[in-house]
Amino acid sequence: MKNKKVAVTGGLGFIGSHLVEALCQENEVVIVDNESSGSIKNINHLEFDNISLEFGDITEINLKKIFDGCDYVFHHAAMASVPESVANPLKCNLVNVTGILKVLLAARDNEVKKVVFASSAAVYGDCNNLPLSEDIPIKSVSPYALSKAAGEMYCQLFTDIYQLPTISLRYFNVFGPRQDPNSQYASVIPHFISNILNEKKPVIFGDGEQSRDFIYVKHIVNANLSACQTDQTGSFNIATGKRTTINQLVPIINRTLGKSIDPIYDEPRPGDVKHSMADVSKAKLLGFNPSTNFFEELSETVRWFVENQRN
Known part of the structure; x- marks a missing residue:
């Protein structure tokens, strides 16, 4: 256009x-x-x-x-x-x-x-x-x-x-660069990146086996x-x-950042769905x-947060 x-x-x-x-x-x-x-x-x-x-x-x-x-x-x-x-x-x-x-x-x-x-x-x-x-x-x-x-x-x-x-x-x-990790409805991805980047445990609502089409x-x-x-x-x-579970995100982000921070689990949030694809x-x-490469795109997003230190 x-x-x-x-x-x-x-x-x-x-x-x-x-x-x-x-x-x-x-x-x-x-x-x-x-x-x-x-x-x-x-x-x-x-x-x-x-x-x-x-x-x-x-x-x-x-x-x-x-x-x-x-x-x-x-x-x-x-x-x-x-x-x-x-x-x-x-x-x-x-x-x-x-x-x-x-x-x-x-x-x-x-x-x-x-x-x-x-x-x-x-x-x-x-x-x-x-x-x-x-x-x-x-x-x-x-x-x-x-x-x-x-x-x-x-x-x-x-x-x-x-x-x-x-x-x-x-x-x-x-998900992607410039997403606000402080937004209530941001993808879990910027929340997790921001927390792990700042040495905080990411919070998973529910058991983490809920899945999303990112x-x-x-x-x-x-x-x-x-x-x-x-x-x-x-x-x-x-x-x-395609779908990815919330539990799968943490090790990928940890590996990209060279960290090993475990998540903590909390009660499910009202209005959230269990699975989506x-x-x-x-x-x-x-x-x-x-035609996507989720892991490559996630790593690219992590690198953007590292370079911009958005928290």
Whole structure:
């Protein structure tokens, strides 16, 4: 993609900043963010004149004005914490459901070519029918998950009745450089790296045998770029189709850092699912085929944390 004007809500966040980094090479990028979970530090290394920043809450800022002239909108602004959504479901609904509705209205009114919505594998709930395919009924077990499911439904509704092309990408467990280890809903990976790097025992909630489909952030970026350049609409799993247990992570990180710090175990967190792994066959319609090397990508992430000492 090049010579386009695009908007990235949540563009200062972990995933959003990586997306901005890729887009700004050959496009004009407008970032919408309130720094509730993201940081301007995530794009400080980008020295491009074609990046502009609009500070404000997604539910309050004038998106219709901001999206004027935009070809594509990538919506990543959200309350992304399951525990926080359980504690404050009203706020979760405001940010995630009202937020996507405002994005869609502004995109419709500006005749945007496509909206790419960052959804989540959390919409599947604690389903044991693995691998998880997009035709499995949604069974959300947290307000966060329910809000993402509602966002997908709004996207499909706007496609059906307003002819606004939309696509929802169900991210599984994303990890990579610049992920905030202090975030409640960050992947366990930055938590573990930060703790072990600082000689602290990583905390595993539950028995550690829960499994996740971890996907490197660069593949998420590629999925977003592919999504807006295809005629496909609807919901798609974005993952690797493989799973790793939480217990397997600690020795890998220890080995990369040259340490031997054992984890400690705590009670499972409410709203967390036991196992998660995607069926990624449908995503091939987007041209998405994640040939990944998890251990190499994990080591690359560890090295980034060592070099930047983020704790």
